[in-house]
Amino acid sequence: MRTVTWLLCILSSVVTVDANVEKTIFLGPSAILLPDARPSLDELEVDTLEPAELPILATQLSVEFATETAPRGLESWYLLRGLEEGRRYEVRICWPAFQPTDFWLDTFPITQVFETPELISSLAGYSDRGRTLPLQKLGYTTDGSATAQSVLFLRVQAAASYYSTNKTLMAYPSPVDVDIILDPFILNVLPRSLGPTAIYIIVVAVAAYFISGYIYRWTITVSKDFEGKDHKE
Structure with missing residues (x-):
């Protein structure tokens, strides 16, 4: 149990090294069921993330x-498509x-x-901000002329959290460079992106276990040999 906890601690720290x-x-x-006819969700002009494609x-x-009026700053929206029902996912920014x-x-x-x-x-x-299509025309349907998909909306709220003497910057904060990552879980246990890291750590841990055992046994053998020589002398 201690080994598992140690591995999880290491894995959780891996994704926080380079950025917040x-x-x-x-x-x-x-x-x-999503309608095939226009207008569709694709015309919302929001970026889409898919586990397999993007x-x-x-x-x-x-x-x-x-x-x-906006305690969490500005809101942005995204579509999460190509999901699997019941599978665990993680979205990181x-x-x-x-x-x-x-x-x-x-x-x-x-x-x-x-x-x-x-x-x-x-x-x-x-x-x-980027389209003229009336949103109220969009929606979902239950008729036969549709494609069944597992889809979610992602809302990101972002508030600048610094202070500057630059009045222009305080009035118009600069956009933030971000990576938004949609990460499916392996067997609903571990994010897929951490799979290679987990395998590497497990291999190193197993190798270290056997190598340390070999070194321990070698040390015991050498110490017994020295003790035997001392007794003969």
Whole structure:
């Protein structure tokens, strides 16, 4: 048990060496029927992450300072597609330490977003930055002319967390360089990206165990030989 805990501690520290990290863990939802006809979710003008096709999205994220009306700063939305029902996933957002920012990550089923005024209003505000399609026309369907998919919305809230004497910077904080990573779990136990690291650590630990045993036995043998020689003398 101590060995397992030690390995988990090492693995958890591996992903926090180069940058700050915030994450959320969730299960893939049941598939729902998405209409093939236009307009579709693809026309929301939001970036999409897929475990097989695009698990990592390198981008710049707009941020704002926290206010009374927006205590968690600016909201951005993404689509998580190609999920497997019941499989555990992790979404991580990594950003440089020299860009102090607070992040909050939440995932929502499509049905919840379209049925919650606050969420759909936030999605509309983000989507409207780059499109003219009326959001209320979008949705999901239960008829036969659709494709069943396991899909989630990801909402990222970002608030700048620094102070500067530069008034322009305080009024318009610079975008933050981020990597958003969609990471499926192996057997719902370990994130896939940590698989090679886990195997490496396990191999090193097993090798160290046997090598240390060999060295111990060799040391005992050598010490007994010295003791035997001393007694003869």
